[in-house]
Structures are given as structure tokens and as C-alpha cells.
Amino acid sequence: METLDEAKNLWQNTNQTVEPAINKAEVENIIRARIKKEKKSAAEYFGLSFAYQILIYAFASHLIIKYWGDGRVMLLGVAGVVLYIPLTIILMRKFNAMFNLPAQQIADVQSNVKNQYALLGQFFNFKKRFELLSLPLTSVILTGIIFMLYVPGGVGANVGGAVITCLAMLLIYSVAAWFENKKHFVHPLNRLRYILDDIARVS
């Protein structure tokens, strides 16, 4: 028995029901709703990142202005700003690209999945490298600022406390980054890898 050929006959004879046509108003409503949904989900991810970075810039600017002339505080404030500028630029580019995607020639399924995997992987690699540098530095800078401004004697008189604070901050940042990466990058990349492996599988 050639089951697939039988199935093909059945498919051709039974599964050709005429689906109801879709009118222009329905298409417009679907597209409008879909654009709104896409903007909302993009805004959720990028909005939080932007809000966090604006807070960093605002805090750093506040410190630089308030402690103008105090070299150490100014240096830490400037370090914080310089550290986050590259990520802000990349995020803005990514944000812009997401909302202004030009219509592209549609590739076959394999090429399309490969492209998606490469794009997401590139951004994730940049993010991982950036986090490797930024998380410890952010922890050190914030610990330095907190102890310098609010703890009598500063870091010099409280080395143990400063180290514990710095490590605690690093741990919190790392855990948050791990969860974020798992949700937005690791799972989607694994899923795309699975599809690519499945496409490439011959026997």
C-alpha cells in the first residue's frame, strides 16, 4: 500500500474546500492589530533597557554636576557614562531596524532560518561580551560611588564591606542577565538550531 499516495488522493479530493475570502477591511484590521502587538512587545524589551540606561546617565550626570571638581567622583561618573554609550548605540540601531524593516526578497525556509539564527546570534554574542565587561565594572563603579558618598571612611576604611557589596551586586546583575538571556536569546537560538538541524538531517 502506498499510503502517502493514497493520502495525496484523499487530500486532493477532500481537502479542497473553498475557504471564505478575506476582505480589505479585515486585512487592514489584522495588520493594524499585529503592528500594535509588535510595537508593544518590542517596547517591553527595549523600553526597559532604555529606562535602565537613562537612569544610569541621569545618575552619572547628577554626580558629575553635584561633585564638580571632585576628581574621583567625576571619574566614576564619566566611566559609567562611557561604559553604557556603546550599548545604547547598538540598542538604538536595533530598535530602528526593527521598526523600519524594508520589504525583503523572501528566501527559502533553510536560508531564512539561517539568517534569523545569524542575526540573533550576533547580537547575543555582542551582548555576552559586553556583559562580561560591563557587569563587573558597573558593580565596581556603583560600589565605589556608594561607599565614597554615603559610608564614612569610604572604600579604604571598609574594604571587606565594599568587596561583599560589590560581589552581591555582581551576583544580582548576573542572575538578572542570565534569566534575560535565557528567555530572549538562549531559548530562541536553541529553537532555531533545532529547526536547522532538522532541515539538514537527511537520514
Next chain:
Amino acid sequence: MQHVTEDKFVEAINSNIGIIHKICNVYFTDADDRKDICQEILYQLWRSYPAFKGDAKFSTWMYKVALNTAITYSKKAGREVPTDMQAGNWEQLAANNDPQHNYERMALLYAAINTLSVTDKAITLLYLEDNSYEEIAEITGITKTNVSVRLVRIKKALKEKLKNII
């Protein structure tokens, strides 16, 4: 998108609307998921339409967009055949030409296809829709030889699954 293009777009989609529904039915069992993915496919078609130059068949282009969307959004494949689909026997139903039995056989067929991997589902659907090996290769990005090899394996797997659905 201009209104002239919109009218042309809607007209072209309506001529091939079955493609969207069949892909949704093959990749998604839940009615809400199907509705969502149908809308997502429509949106992706609308977004890609300005780049459609007409150098390929509209249906081929539509298969590419719709399958790309469905595959990206589908969960991992290889689900078990739902229990409510196990009520019939492919062979017994095949012996009966009653249209009602044909609908039952279609349900069994969908259930069996649902257990295949994401790529095998695409190949099976394109085969059932009477696309040539060249067209299947063009849409999926797999070589023609691989399409042929995979179809042999799919035939075997489906035969086994449909026999076991008793």
C-alpha cells in the same frame, strides 16, 4: 502600502487563501493558535509583498512566507497522536467510499502528519499539495535529492503511523 496595491494584494491572497489555512492546520492543533498564526502569516505576507517581483509563482512565494512563519512559531514537533484522533482505522476507512469516512481519514492524516518534525511536515504538505520535487526544493532550501530521500522516509513513517492508529 497604497490602496491600489492593497486591492491587488487582497485579491492575490484570496486566490490562494487555502495555503494559509492548510499550513495552519498542519502546524497547529489548537484553534486559538491557528487563528493567531493565520493572522501572523497574513501580516508577514503584507510586509513582504512590496518585494514580490513576480519572478516566481505567487503560490510558491506564499508557501515560502507562510512556511517560514509557521515553522518559526511552531513548538517542537513530534507530538503523539491525540487520543480523540485514534478512533478510526486508516485501512478500514479507506475501504469505505462514504464522504463522512473521508473526513475521518483526513482527521487521521492530519494527526499522523502532526507527529512529524517541522521540516517533514512542510515537505509532506507541499507533496500533498501536488508541488513538484523542484518546487519543494525551492521552497524549503533542501536539494531535490534530499527531498526525494526524505519523502521515502516520510512515506514509511506515515504508513507505520496510520497503520498503528487503530
